[in-house]
Amino acid sequence: MTDPTFMRREIAEIPAAVRRLLSEADADLAAAGEALRERDPAVIATVARGSSDHAASYLKYAIELTAGVPVASLGPSIASIYHAPLKLARGACIAISQSGQSPDIVALAGAARAGGSTVLSLTNAPASPLGAAADRVVDIKAGPERSVAATKSFVTSVVAGLAVLARWQQDAALQAALAALPDAFERAIACDWTPLAEALDGQESLYILGRGPAHAIAMEAALKFKETCGVHAEAYSGAEVMHGPVAIVRAGFPVIALIARDAAQASMAESVARVAGQGANVFATASTAGATTLPFAASGHPLTDPLVLIASFYGFIEMLARRRGLDPDAPPHLKKVTETV
Structure with missing residues (x-):
């Protein structure tokens, strides 16, 4: 081992x-x-x-x-x-x-x-x-x-x-x-997103959607796809994706919808329905029509709920990198401390 x-x-x-x-x-x-x-x-x-x-x-x-x-x-x-x-x-x-x-x-x-x-x-x-x-x-x-x-x-x-x-x-x-966050993070790390890894086998491009604070989590997730797996992932607001980017979504295109328990949940469900209707293979952190549900650990507060999702994602992306034969600790062309001017 x-x-x-x-x-x-x-x-x-x-x-x-x-x-x-x-x-x-x-x-x-x-x-x-x-x-x-x-x-x-x-x-x-x-x-x-x-x-x-x-x-x-x-x-x-x-x-x-x-x-x-x-x-x-x-x-x-x-x-x-x-x-x-x-x-x-x-x-x-x-x-x-x-x-x-x-x-x-x-x-x-x-x-x-x-x-x-x-x-x-x-x-x-x-x-x-x-x-x-x-x-x-x-x-x-x-x-x-x-x-x-x-x-x-x-x-x-x-x-x-x-x-x-x-x-x-x-x-x-x-x-x-x-x-209460430490306990929520413990639960989040235990969430198993293996079905998402299996769905991404052979895929090199995807969208990650979120709204409000979850949009920031989507941006972080997209970066981790690029850093650790060499996968082209783009983060969009569940609303912004409709202003042009949705045009390239077709049958089998992977979409991850990071849905928190907050005021944006209903609008995110509408976005999921739209991209699923175009044939996207959607995975969502909520039970939403048109998507496969990813397990999540709810935090009980709308300003912390999106943050807990990143712990589940981090566990997934580390596993996906190894599944693809990559070392997530040493991405090519990168170093730990980046000093730019």
């Missing part, structure tokens, strides 16, 4: 990493939430790349749904290449990076701070350059992550952001849902 991959081990560590974050970083999470409450920002900017940018997209939906504050993603090249000043005197900035080392992320966080923003960094390396560039630093407590494909650091980045949001908005229901 071969040893488990680093990716598999790190997926298994997600529940413990979340417990560690919520207990050991509680004071920093509370201080960051208080800083945002005192700031009362009119807008929030996010700074991130790769999986961290998908975490930022998740937090964008969560903040806009909960606090009503618009959130915009800033392109790091604004600072690192174009050296353009920013006007963020009434804003806050959330910068996310597992390593905290990429020069363009650090430069943009610095530019946001110079432009008057309060900067919060979420990083696995609080003593990193990104930590130094921020007003408030939250250690996401993921622990060492050796697989190139981020898993537990993505999850703890989102959980850290949600925990700050819960304290900022004094949202007791969200805080309770976060406290």
Whole structure:
């Protein structure tokens, strides 16, 4: 029997990493939430790349749904290449990076701070350059992550952001849902998506659909298909896919619908019906007409339910990579810390 991959081990560590974050970083999470409450920002900017940018997209939906504050993603090249000043005197900035080392992320966080923003960094390396560039630093407590494909650091980045949001908005229901997440992740990791792996044998292209926070999870899932399996996967909103991309869906085309237990569930069911009607082979994380149901672990809260889905997906994609004879720990042309300008 071969040893488990680093990716598999790190997926298994997600529940413990979340417990560690919520207990050991509680004071920093509370201080960051208080800083945002005192700031009362009119807008929030996010700074991130790769999986961290998908975490930022998740937090964008969560903040806009909960606090009503618009959130915009800033392109790091604004600072690192174009050296353009920013006007963020009434804003806050959330910068996310597992390593905290990429020069363009650090430069943009610095530019946001110079432009008057309060900067919060979420990083696995609080003593990193990104930590130094921020007003408030939250250690996401993921622990060492050796697989190139981020898993537990993505999850703890989102959980850290949600925990700050819960304290900022004094949202007791969200805080309770976060406290219950480790158990939900344990259940999610145990979900078996083998039928999806069998359906993807011989397939090299697919769509992944989601709405709201689940759209950010779809983007993360699409990246993991590319990183670990060399499969061309594209993520779309369940609504956006109808504005052109649905045209290429034909008989047997694989579609994964990441459906959370939230206000978008009915609209996602409509999207599934549309693509299934065109002959797509649809798998969904809800019992939905026209789709094969994938097992899921419900979290009991609309802002955490989509996040739990990624743990089930991570287990699946690690297995799919090995099924295809690939090493998910060492994708070609990639390295763990990516430093771009």
